[in-house]
Amino acid sequence: MNIVFVEPHFPKNQREFPRALAEAGANVIGIGETPWDYLDQQLRDWMVHYEQVGSVTDLQQMTEAVRKVQGMVWVDRLESTIEAHQLVAAQVREALGIPGTSVRTTWLCRDKPSMKEALRQAGVPTAASTGADSAEEVWAFARAVGYPLILKPRDAAGAAGTSRVDNDGELREALDRMGGYRSIAVEEFIEGHEGFYDTISIDGQIAVDFASHYYPGVLEAMRTRWISPQFIATNRIDGGGLYDEIREMGHRVNAALGIGTSATHMEWFHGPKGLKFSEIGCRPPGVGCWDLYCAANDMDVYAAWADAIVHGALRRQPSRSHSAGIIALRPDRDGVIKGYSGLEEIENRYGRWIMDAHLPHPGTGTQPIEAGFMANAWVRMRHPDYDTLRHMLDDVGRTVHVHAG
Template identity: 25%
Template sequence: MKDIVFLCDKRINTKTGFLEALSKISDTTNILLVEQGYEQFASLPEGLFSAVFEVNDITRIDQVEEVFERILDEYDVERVIAPTENVVETGGYLRTRFGIPGIQKNQAETVRNKWIMKETLRQAGIHTSQTRIASNAVQIRKIVAGIGFPIIIKPISGWATIMTYKLSNQEELERYISHSWNRESVLIEEFITGREFHIDSIVSEGELVFSSVSEYLFNCLEIVQNDRPSGTICYPTNTNFEYVERMQSFNEEIIRTLGIRNSVFHAEVFLLPNGEICFGEIGARIGGIVIIPPMVLNSHQVNLFDAAIQTELGIYEAPSLVNSGKYTGAINFPSAVGKIESISSADDFKSMEGLIDIRINYTSGQSISGGRDTMSRSGFAIVEGPDIEFVRKQLLELHDKFVLVHQ
């Protein structure tokens, strides 16, 4: 029986899909390494974990390493499961430090540090944006002058478009330096004009065994900076859009370059006006764990949560391709900050054609505290349909009809 460690922040309630997938594995002893305070978010599934070890901050390597030493005194750990973006580097460090198979420290850094990520792929001949690192205001101004407006400035190892800015002129740049920059090194990129897609894929024993192409309703930066609806549409296997096959080949080249043999991946790419494909970024984890897995499951009958757990354990079997013909879309309902005066309910949308799931997480009178990023939502809806335009129309209608009034 394998002893495995599952890494998790305190928001255990958002890891339900992973925990359900882990519960399907019968020949493991599961140890949970989790942040203190997780009990306020959810109870652990009964009998799933043989032991629970706590740290104050799951991203603090010194804290995690000390506790992991204690775990190794009691268990013969063969695998570390690091399922979400914020624990990928922690998992990589532990595997390298203690000689455990899986994504190693240098590989984890490649899929988290966006400079290393893009430079690695650029050296392999993969098209990506012009990118530089700046550490002070003088360097920021000099690099921006060299690249030219508009530009993107963001954290080197960020996620969910948090602290990511599109700046179009010198006035906006100076405002960013004065009011938004946190005085840490930042990544500066040329702005890419094009349609934004994500490719969600599974690699088992070095072979790309599944990939799914989806298109964002609006680019991620438009969602954050211009309050555009946050949504995406998953293409079925038998789509006839020629760029889908090209994106899958492009994605395969990316993953081959990274050299990671067992993982799920979430890549973002752009389809440029001239038809070329440009790399955006990639993570060795499931993207959008609330909405992307149910989309992929509906269009392809592939469970990404099962894949995330089983690839790490080296037991994943390649799925059979399903030609469902279904386009599946998801829309995130907007969030806010304050006390809710009124909010739509799921019953308000029950007659919507193509609706297969809807969740609204709040009711009137509750407090809500969302952020300006691609993770914050007050709920979501999943829609299926025979073509992309039908699904797009339904998603935008759901967004427009949703009501959230707050103080």
């Protein structure tokens, strides 16, 4: 099978996808922005051909590059795993007759108001929402639904550009900040615990899945410096209850959006109004989630994805032997990192359970806290018991401090 893979070089874990495809027996043709001479030998060896383009989000350049590849070999699939690359990849597929996720499905997975409307029609519980092209439409929605509300650029990934507003004054300020966006997704704020549900699906059926929990919710975590936010992949997903509800929701979402053979990343809330769908990406999750799943489940999740793409079946299933999580460690201020305290304490207490850590050297410039879980320092851990792991991650957050100046 000949598979075109978009951008194999960046970010760092992108190389795992062509690696897994090659090990599954595919001929991998890479298309990326990095010059061939800059790619390391191992990455080169996983590919049979490579095309450089100026931008993998430029439809014309990507169409020309894939058409050139089609002039050399039959292309069975074209795969992309980064949110910003998804729509162009789908447009190239449809233009050149390559199987895979459709433009319709990709659009619905990126445009939040359209996504939620399609799912409401399919009976999936979601927050009230709309897509607004003017401030007047936002104000009308606020008058009809009431506060609090969430505002977000329609095609943003994760929490990028997201604001919560609780009154008219905050709404006015948010609209001023978002004046550069052509269209805004506006939705009812749902109170409750926040988590996500990740799958690999084959022909529309979920073949393997994972569930994770945020502490605290993403919006609060990405806006509050003193919080050391974490998310934990649970090994209790087969325990019924809420997880059965989440799985049922995932099946209904797949069917409503026309998802075939693909990784997915679905976010959800659970609170006083029950389980509510938040949003979905027709792609793997970011922030190293699959690395946590690999470590917690004695399996290569990238290889499972490649088996789904190449063979239409999985050859491995998760052990659920451990839960695994990451905690972000924020610098106490913006500037440059001066040092750390509490690391030796944590190493002495939990060394055997620490998977890895990222601790930028003193002198390294800090990143804004809204840049995400892996923007500055972080620690990843695993443990057979979910509650014990959560306690350990909390202890890391209380004990380790990143000093900046």
